[in-house]
Amino acid sequence: MKIYNNPPKSDWEELCRRPNFEQASLEQVVNNIIEKVKTEGDVSLFELTEKFDKVRLNELQVSNDEIELASKNIPKQLVTAIQLAKENISKFHEAQKEESKQIETSPGVLCWRKSVAIESVGLYIPGGSAPLFSTILMLAIPAKLAGCKEIILCTPPQANGEIDATILFTAQLLGVNKIFKVGGAQAIAAMAFGTESIAKVNKIFGPGNQFVTKAKELIQATGIAIDMPAGPSEVLVIADQTAIPSFVAADLLAQAEHGPDSQVVLLSDKQDIISKVIKNLEAQIALLPRRSITKKAINNSFAILLKDLDTCLEFSNSYAPEHLIIASDIAAQFTQKISNAGSVFLGNYSCESAGDYASGTNHTLPTNAYAKSYSGVSLDSFYKKITFQQITQKGLQNIGPAIEIMAEAEGLMAHKNAVSIRLKNTNNV
Amino acid sequence: MKIYNNPPKSDWEELCRRPNFEQASLEQVVNNIIEKVKTEGDVSLFELTEKFDKVRLNELQVSNDEIELASKNIPKQLVTAIQLAKENISKFHEAQKEESKQIETSPGVLCWRKSVAIESVGLYIPGGSAPLFSTILMLAIPAKLAGCKEIILCTPPQANGEIDATILFTAQLLGVNKIFKVGGAQAIAAMAFGTESIAKVNKIFGPGNQFVTKAKELIQATGIAIDMPAGPSEVLVIADQTAIPSFVAADLLAQAEHGPDSQVVLLSDKQDIISKVIKNLEAQIALLPRRSITKKAINNSFAILLKDLDTCLEFSNSYAPEHLIIASDIAAQFTQKISNAGSVFLGNYSCESAGDYASGTNHTLPTNAYAKSYSGVSLDSFYKKITFQQITQKGLQNIGPAIEIMAEAEGLMAHKNAVSIRLKNTNNV
Numbered sequence: 001m002k003i004y005n006n007p008p009k010s011d012w013e014e015l016c017r018r019p020n021f022e023q024a025s026l027e028q029v030v031n032n033i034i035e036k037v038k039t040e041g042d043v044s045l046f047e048l049t050e051k052f053d054k055v056r057l058n059e060l061q062v063s064n065d066e067i068e069l070a071s072k073n074i075p076k077q078l079v080t081a082i083q084l085a086k087e088n089i090s091k092f093h094e095a096q097k098e099e100s101k102q103i104e105t106s107p108g109v110l111c112w113r114k115s116v117a118i119e120s121v122g123l124y125i126p127g128g129s130a131p132l133f134s135t136i137l138m139l140a141i142p143a144k145l146a147g148c149k150e151i152i153l154c155t156p157p158q159a160n161g162e163i164d165a166t167i168l169f170t171a172q173l174l175g176v177n178k179i180f181k182v183g184g185a186q187a188i189a190a191m192a193f194g195t196e197s198i199a200k201v202n203k204i205f206g207p208g209n210q211f212v213t214k215a216k217e218l219i220q221a222t223g224i225a226i227d228m229p230a231g232p233s234e235v236l237v238i239a240d241q242t243a244i245p246s247f248v249a250a251d252l253l254a255q256a257e258h259g260p261d262s263q264v265v266l267l268s269d270k271q272d273i274i275s276k277v278i279k280n281l282e283a284q285i286a287l288l289p290r291r292s293i294t295k296k297a298i299n300n301s302f303a304i305l306l307k308d309l310d311t312c313l314e315f316s317n318s319y320a321p322e323h324l325i326i327a328s329d330i331a332a333q334f335t336q337k338i339s340n341a342g343s344v345f346l347g348n349y350s351c352e353s354a355g356d357y358a359s360g361t362n363h364t365l366p367t368n369a370y371a372k373s374y375s376g377v378s379l380d381s382f383y384k385k386i387t388f389q390q391i392t393q394k395g396l397q398n399i400g401p402a403i404e405i406m407a408e409a410e411g412l413m414a415h416k417n418a419v420s421i422r423l424k425n426t427n428n429v
Numbered sequence: 430m431k432i433y434n435n436p437p438k439s440d441w442e443e444l445c446r447r448p449n450f451e452q453a454s455l456e457q458v459v460n461n462i463i464e465k466v467k468t469e470g471d472v473s474l475f476e477l478t479e480k481f482d483k484v485r486l487n488e489l490q491v492s493n494d495e496i497e498l499a500s501k502n503i504p505k506q507l508v509t510a511i512q513l514a515k516e517n518i519s520k521f522h523e524a525q526k527e528e529s530k531q532i533e534t535s536p537g538v539l540c541w542r543k544s545v546a547i548e549s550v551g552l553y554i555p556g557g558s559a560p561l562f563s564t565i566l567m568l569a570i571p572a573k574l575a576g577c578k579e580i581i582l583c584t585p586p587q588a589n590g591e592i593d594a595t596i597l598f599t600a601q602l603l604g605v606n607k608i609f610k611v612g613g614a615q616a617i618a619a620m621a622f623g624t625e626s627i628a629k630v631n632k633i634f635g636p637g638n639q640f641v642t643k644a645k646e647l648i649q650a651t652g653i654a655i656d657m658p659a660g661p662s663e664v665l666v667i668a669d670q671t672a673i674p675s676f677v678a679a680d681l682l683a684q685a686e687h688g689p690d691s692q693v694v695l696l697s698d699k700q701d702i703i704s705k706v707i708k709n710l711e712a713q714i715a716l717l718p719r720r721s722i723t724k725k726a727i728n729n730s731f732a733i734l735l736k737d738l739d740t741c742l743e744f745s746n747s748y749a750p751e752h753l754i755i756a757s758d759i760a761a762q763f764t765q766k767i768s769n770a771g772s773v774f775l776g777n778y779s780c781e782s783a784g785d786y787a788s789g790t791n792h793t794l795p796t797n798a799y800a801k802s803y804s805g806v807s808l809d810s811f812y813k814k815i816t817f818q819q820i821t822q823k824g825l826q827n828i829g830p831a832i833e834i835m836a837e838a839e840g841l842m843a844h845k846n847a848v849s850i851r852l853k854n855t856n857n858v
Contacts, residue, residue, distance in 0.1 A: 077834055080831070081830070084535075091532060092540050095530055101524055103520060106517055106788075109788050109789065111789045113525070116767070117768075119769070131839060133838070203802045218650075220650070221646050221650055223799060225802035229652050246850055250843070250850045253843040253846070253847075254841070254846070288846075289840075290841075290842065290843065335817065342816070343816040343818070347821075349821060350820040351847045352847065353832050354828060354832060358831050359540055359820060359828060361816040366813075370654075372631045373653075374654060378542070385804040388772075389773070389774055390760070390775040390779055391779040391788060392778060393778050402509070402514060402786070402787050403783060405506055406507070409595055410560060412683070412686060412687075414719065415786075416782070417679050417683070417717075418682075419780060421675055421676060421679045422679075
């Protein structure tokens with residue numbers, strides 16, 4: 001972990017730039033997969049699954065028997081834990097529902113917005129080194145709350161052709177029963193364009209490796225909505241003298257274990273705190289099962305000593321971290337100064353793991369400085385907001401003349417005429 | 430205008446497909462422009478403006494003198510009209526502000542979201558055949574209400590090197606003073622990557638021709654946010670026997686005059702209404718100054734006779750129109766059945782022109798069936814929603830064990846440890 005001592009502002013842009021791991025050939029490879037799935041459908045999915053996941057499937061869709069069987073084998077305390085998480089995530093996202101407010105902008109001119117569920121959504125859940133069933137909670141709960149009619153889940157099969165039991169349990173707990181054993185770019189292509197087995201959806205959600213991310217980027221360019229652009233996960237911790245170094249070290253490592261491309265950043269106004277965190281980090285890392293991955297991520301990471309906490313916040317806003325932890329007893333005082341971040345954890349007991357699993361907030365968040373313009377997944381991500389207006393004859397008399405003048409000034413006489421013809425009629429009534 | 434008589438559902442997908450006007454060479458041309466602006470900066474903007482807009486500029490930025498002078502020459506009744514529109518649009522978007530609600534998901538676990546303005550935004554306003562100052566109202570009003578710190582406006586210069594006076598007046602009325610004489614793909618590239626004169630922004634808004642649209646699509650793939658993907662403007666009208674045919678015809682023509690690639694669709698359960706609308710349309714079109722453009726759009730357009738109003742609504746949901754007009758005295762009865770549309774106009778006096786200019790709703794809306802997954806521009810488009818959480822020691826005792834179990838089940842022991850280390854500490858306190 002590199003340490004920078006009060007770097008000049010001219011260095012900040014470079015420090016805020018994320019490490020780039022993308023291979024030049026990636027786009028071509030992913031484009032080929034997408035084209036194959038588009039033209040060959042299910043056949044290509046079987047073939048690509050054999051190629052990438054090393055398993056020959058008989059069926060793409062998980063059967064009801066498989067789902068039921070898997071659900072019986074979940075340890076009871078894990079069931080209870082998932083249920084607590086479900087409850088908290090549901091509460092937080094339920095509270096995001098908005099009443100439709102009707103606004104009379106001028107007398108007789110009533111305007112409002114209505115949240116309407118996106119009809120069909122596709123959720124991608126990575127397989128790989130860990131079965132990320134928590135992401136199902138984060139995506140399926142708001143999808144169900146919004147009222148999406150069709151929810152499809154794609155996740156890569158294990159070497160035995162099965163899907164992890166906890167993934168199946170969590171999906172069925174949330175009422176998601178259309179589960180397909182397809183991963184990677186081929187899963188994204190299938191949900192974007194449809195195949196014989198997998199229905200085309202309106203919007204695709206979920207994290208993934210660089211193939212998945214690139215596929216989402218490419219299908220978005222064809223007009224299919226995605227949750228947000230993605231990059232490796234990251235955390236930035238601002239620690240003042242009230243921070244507890246062992247806690248901060250644990251938080252940095254929790255982020256770093258995601259993958260070798262994860263990045264963690266520590267900011268402090270106290271040299272002493274930085275030293276203590278690094279000492280704790282070195283002690284803790286030795287005990288981690290995923291220490292080899294974790295060490296690689298720590299090598300991409302750095303700590304910065306800055307002159308005061310305001311400067312730490314300023315740097316953090318430039319970096320726009322996915323996760324921002326304010327490790328301080330007075331964290332709440334800083335919230336007004338946070339302008340760019342995905343999710344913020346205030347105080348020494350608000351660890352990122354809480355938000356990853358069970359506090360209630362969503363863990364699908366903008367990485368790679370996208371927090372400057374994107375929000376994390378929320379109930380809104382599963383809605384369109386349709387505007388409505390209802391204008392009475394009187395209402396059009398009130399605003400019609402202004403519309404006529406503006407339309408004429410824009411040279412759009414048919415726009416003007418749509419009002420004039422009604423005003424004439426009104427005047428005759 | 431083609432007329433279809435109760436087409437079978439198997440034909441609907443084809444009927445819902447928008448005409449495709451994109452040239453195969455477009456992506457290459459636009460990519461070249463983007464690369465040129467990225468590498469050459471301002472110099473390329475002068476050069477491309479000379480090439481495409483046929484004018485040699487001395488300065489890219491509009492001077493304060495130009496803005497002041499232009500603002501003096503606006504007819505008084507146009508000023509009054511713009512002010513009424515500003516007032517209504519402000520009212521409707523102001524009402525979209527949300528209070529931040531703190532939710533205690535478990536005892537000691539407090540979660541909330543906060544709307545924070547995107548710091549810098551770029552607004553693109555097309556020039557061309559009509560000076561679309563109304564789009565400035567639709568983009569700058571919510572940008573200002575949200576509190577965006579930096580608002581940049583790009584619009585192509587006229588042949589005399591100047592910007593239309595009404596555009597300058599409207600911009601300054603809304604407090605937008607950084608106005609650049611740059612149009613097309615080069616304007617989008619400049620705002621996305623920055624040049625010597627034009628600052629890089631976090632999100633780009635606004636309509637444009639196919640070069641602008643393609644440029645927005647391409648820069649989005651690099652992670653820069655845009656308002657939404659775009660295509661030609663369109664309207665779908667559902668007219669029942671209470672519709673007034675001359676009004677419906679006027680609405681169809683108002684949409685058709687936007688450009689030869691616009692599409693208008695008329696649905697009715699009454700043959701008689703369709704015939705009368707077409708008769709009125711033919712009479713009205715002859716009187717329009719933009720009739721040659723309008724006729725081309727009408728040639729891409731069609732009317733469908735369907736067996737009842739429910740089927741009309743079902744077709745409309747498949748088509749997912751940007752603008753949906755329900756030309757009926759009982760329009761309000763149908764709102765529950767509308768699932769895909771950008772903006773809906775209910776009743777015979779709610780003409781689309783009202784929403785285009787002055788009723789208060791936004792006119793930047795999803796075209797090309799994007800209404801299935803995208804919303805129109807709103808106050809939200811200028812915000813990120815950042816989640817916050819504050820967990821007490823007790824709070825972590827409540828949810829910590831569940832987090833530990835879930836993290837372990839996902840094989841993420843460092844995530845577990847971030848909780849365990851705190852619970853141990855809590856137990857010692």
